[in-house]
Amino acid sequence: MCGIAGFFRPTGLDAGCAEPELARMSGSLLHRGPDDSGIWFDAIAGIGLSHRRLSILDLSPAGHQPMTSASGRYVIVFNGEIYNHADMRRDLEAGGSGLQWRGHSDTEILLAAFDNWGIEPSLKAASGMFAFALWDRRDRVLTLARDRVGEKPLFYGWQGGAVLFGSELKALRAHPAFRGCIDREVLTEYFRRGYITAPHSIYQGIYKLLPGSYVQFSGKEQPGMLPEPRSYWSLREVADLGSARPFEGSDAEAGSRLESELLRAVAHQCIADVPLGAFLSGGIDSSLIVALMQAQSARPVKTFTIGFHEDASNEANDAKSVARQLGTDHTELYVSADEAMAVIPRLGGLYDEPFGDSSAIPTFLVSQLARQHVKVVLSGDGGDELFGGYGRYQRTSDIWSLVRRVPYFARKTVSVGMSAFSRRRPLSSTSAKVARLAQYLSAQDASAVYQIQTTQRHNAQEFVIANGGSLGGTESGAMFAVHDAYSSMMYVDALTYLPDDILVKVDRASMAVGLEARVPLLDRGVLEFAWQLPLRFKVRGRTRKWLLKQVLKKYLPDALVERPKMGFGIPVGQWVRGPQREWAEGLLSEARLRGEGFLNAKLARDHWLRHLGGDSAGSDSLWHVLAFQSWLESVPSR
Numbered sequence: 001m002c003g004i005a006g007f008f009r010p011t012g013l014d015a016g017c018a019e020p021e022l023a024r025m026s027g028s029l030l031h032r033g034p035d036d037s038g039i040w041f042d043a044i045a046g047i048g049l050s051h052r053r054l055s056i057l058d059l060s061p062a063g064h065q066p067m068t069s070a071s072g073r074y075v076i077v078f079n080g081e082i083y084n085h086a087d088m089r090r091d092l093e094a095g096g097s098g099l100q101w102r103g104h105s106d107t108e109i110l111l112a113a114f115d116n117w118g119i120e121p122s123l124k125a126a127s128g129m130f131a132f133a134l135w136d137r138r139d140r141v142l143t144l145a146r147d148r149v150g151e152k153p154l155f156y157g158w159q160g161g162a163v164l165f166g167s168e169l170k171a172l173r174a175h176p177a178f179r180g181c182i183d184r185e186v187l188t189e190y191f192r193r194g195y196i197t198a199p200h201s202i203y204q205g206i207y208k209l210l211p212g213s214y215v216q217f218s219g220k221e222q223p224g225m226l227p228e229p230r231s232y233w234s235l236r237e238v239a240d241l242g243s244a245r246p247f248e249g250s251d252a253e254a255g256s257r258l259e260s261e262l263l264r265a266v267a268h269q270c271i272a273d274v275p276l277g278a279f280l281s282g283g284i285d286s287s288l289i290v291a292l293m294q295a296q297s298a299r300p301v302k303t304f305t306i307g308f309h310e311d312a313s314n315e316a317n318d319a320k321s322v323a324r325q326l327g328t329d330h331t332e333l334y335v336s337a338d339e340a341m342a343v344i345p346r347l348g349g350l351y352d353e354p355f356g357d358s359s360a361i362p363t364f365l366v367s368q369l370a371r372q373h374v375k376v377v378l379s380g381d382g383g384d385e386l387f388g389g390y391g392r393y394q395r396t397s398d399i400w401s402l403v404r405r406v407p408y409f410a411r412k413t414v415s416v417g418m419s420a421f422s423r424r425r426p427l428s429s430t431s432a433k434v435a436r437l438a439q440y441l442s443a444q445d446a447s448a449v450y451q452i453q454t455t456q457r458h459n460a461q462e463f464v465i466a467n468g469g470s471l472g473g474t475e476s477g478a479m480f481a482v483h484d485a486y487s488s489m490m491y492v493d494a495l496t497y498l499p500d501d502i503l504v505k506v507d508r509a510s511m512a513v514g515l516e517a518r519v520p521l522l523d524r525g526v527l528e529f530a531w532q533l534p535l536r537f538k539v540r541g542r543t544r545k546w547l548l549k550q551v552l553k554k555y556l557p558d559a560l561v562e563r564p565k566m567g568f569g570i571p572v573g574q575w576v577r578g579p580q581r582e583w584a585e586g587l588l589s590e591a592r593l594r595g596e597g598f599l600n601a602k603l604a605r606d607h608w609l610r611h612l613g614g615d616s617a618g619s620d621s622l623w624h625v626l627a628f629q630s631w632l633e634s635v636p637s638r
Contacts, residue, residue: 002065003029003052003511004077004154005166006133007175008142010219015043024174026050029167032079032511040066040075046162046219047135047142051077054514056272056376062103069111070099073138079167080130080152081518082106083268088113088125119143123214123232127524131209133165142217148233149382149522150198150211150499153507157206161223164206168508169352172206173636180206180635187354187598187628188467191460194356194624195501199229202353202631211235211499239491242531243483254537255550257529259292262551265523266292266378274375277302279366279517280330282318284389284545284552284561285380289520291326291555293378300329304370304377306362307334308570318563325556333369340365340570341580347627348634351508355631356456356624357501358572364509371513381502382521385494386530387545388538392453393489400446400485408444415441429615446485450492457621463600486535573619576626577612584608587629596632599625 005025018041026037033052041048051065068075082088085106092099092112099112106128113122114134129151134143144165146154156165160177172178180203190196198208207226209215212233221227247254270276270293278290280303293301303323307316316332323330343361351360370377384390403411418438425431439458443449452458461467483491503519510517520526530538533547540546552561576584586592588608593601604625611622 002054002077002079003032003167003171004050004079004131004133005029005171005174006047006049006077007162007164007177008048008217008219009046009162010217010221011161012046013041013043013048015041018043018048021175022048022050025166025171026052028170028174031514032167034514036064038065038077042135042137045135045137045140047140049075049077049133049135054375054511054516056081056274056516060103063105063107065107067105067107067111069115071115073136074111074114075135075137076107076111076132078107078110078130078132080128080132080147081269081516082110082126082128082130083265083271083523084125084127085109091125092116119145119214120230120232129518129522131167140219143214144209144216145214145232146209146211148212148524149235149494149503149527151503151507151519151522153504154209155201155206156209156215157201157203158224158226159205163217169201169203169206170349180204182598184464184467184598188460188464190354190356190628191457191463191621191624192455193496193501194456194620195497195504196353196355197496197500208500235491235494238528238531239483239487242528242533243487245532246534247529247532247537251537251547251550254533254547258526258533258547259551259554261523261526261529262288262292262520263296265520265526267296268523269378269518269520270296272376275302275373276376276378277304277370277374278328278378279303279370279380280305280319280323280328281380282315282320282322282563283380284548285383285521286319287322287326287380287556287560288383288548288552289378289380290322290328291552292520294326294328295555300327302374303328303330304366304373305330305332306366306369307332308340308362309334309336318560322556322560325560331369331373333365335362335365337575337579341575344572344575344580345583345630348631350512351504351631353631354624354628355501355504355508356620356627357505358570358620358623360505360509361570361572363505364512367510367515367517368513371515375514376516376518377510379506379517379519380521381506381519382498382527383545383548385490385498386521386527386538387548388486388490388535389545390489390493391544392450393486393539394542394544396446396450396453396489397485399440400443400449403440403443403449406441411441415439447488450485450489454497456624459603463603465598465600484535486539572623573611576622581612584626587626587633592629598632599628 022039029052033054035055036053038051049066066075066077089109130147131152131154132145144156153167155169162177164172164175166172183204186200198210213229213231215227215229280286280290290303305316305319340361343364415438418434422431422435439452506517537547549561590601590605593599593604607622
């Protein structure tokens, strides 16, 4: 796990400037790789690569990057882990290529694959989490690539006459050519969702590489011209194939197959040359990952939990019960409100973009705790998107089953009246509920109901000044046409919410403290098997994640499995109304909002005053405003 950054200027580089520029970009990512650093550039070719290393595999100098392939053709900076690198090594050796290995890093094996198989075949062969920049010295082509589900980040785009790229936006901002202009359409979408979806970033002209794809720059592109990324793996194809060729075995066979896939994934992801542990919340997903780790370990697995004194937000007791049952070496830390709130002003700089998921706070705190003991952790993320765990899936199904009974023309008429009524009323939780009901009544299908469920702020276009319109939606409409509603919702979340919220949260929070977080539930084999499973294995009656629970019951008693889902939230609404009020008030002053010119100051202030008055219906969207304002404050001015 590392940080990468660099630039490509096809007209060539000033050799005297290249090294300090790369050093600044690399230095901005020190937190991602505190163990080592490296720089490589070719001034004539116009390419510069920099790397910050968090040493996990092959701690020797043989793992140093930038790394050159044995043939001398390729130079790479790599972030992540290739979990099946040993299998790839055996396949390369079986090919009779007479390879001489310098060490045992996965990066060296990946370079050997490029030398022997080519880029796209190597990407298809590799299973893991990664982002990399690869320079082809012979053909003078830059390749940027990202893993299948988007566990590792990669930003890129033209600034002036150079393509800049890096693991985080702060690396691009460190380059003197960077001139970040906030994209108001993207900002509008952020307020709808609470996060920014790929391929967009908060800045005009800067993009996130989509998961499962790579993009190549040959130097023939004019500044501003972006080649079309190519896909080497498609979630849509996996979902369609799973639907066309579903698993046809019994409940017991399905459970056995899933357990086998997960055991293999966990075993692969436990390979490290440094101490390793796991996050444990006490929920189904993290408990299952820890159970499978402990089942394959001769010593107690190190597990970590953050506790809060507010009962509604505290999962520590459940985690302690699971840890005791499994026999792990468990560490818990109860955090006071003051300690948690101290993280809030740091979030803008931590996430580099507006990021509205308040569970980033406990995620950072548990990462900070774990890093005191280990360098790698396994996480339980991904189970909800693959096995139907979110409550909004059931709510969407319930709402649509009621709404569809009434003829559309009648619903639409009532909806128009209710919308007009809510607009005439003062902003309140009541008027917001009326407006939301009006939207449900006007929905034409289940996908529209789900879009309403996942939209945080429906007046986002009114909220952002000069927003310029909408970015458009996801593939949800097409998926609802060819798959059942539950699977369609999981698919949409796996394309958007998972990589752009959940995995962003985990990556930035863990890497901020130099901790590598791995996600076994998103292993390629587990993911592809999950999409072969018919819905009855995921949702049975009102029970969500049914098959995951059946596997977990082999390791834990029913009482520890059949518990309500709590989530990983904290009472930020109470905090900004109370002890963090001065911080929030400063960010939301009318003079400041008007001076910045991004948000409708009146709407923002009305929302804030309603919250202060005790109306907590819009706490999430208010937090999104504060997160944006905090991020804006953290961005260095040029």
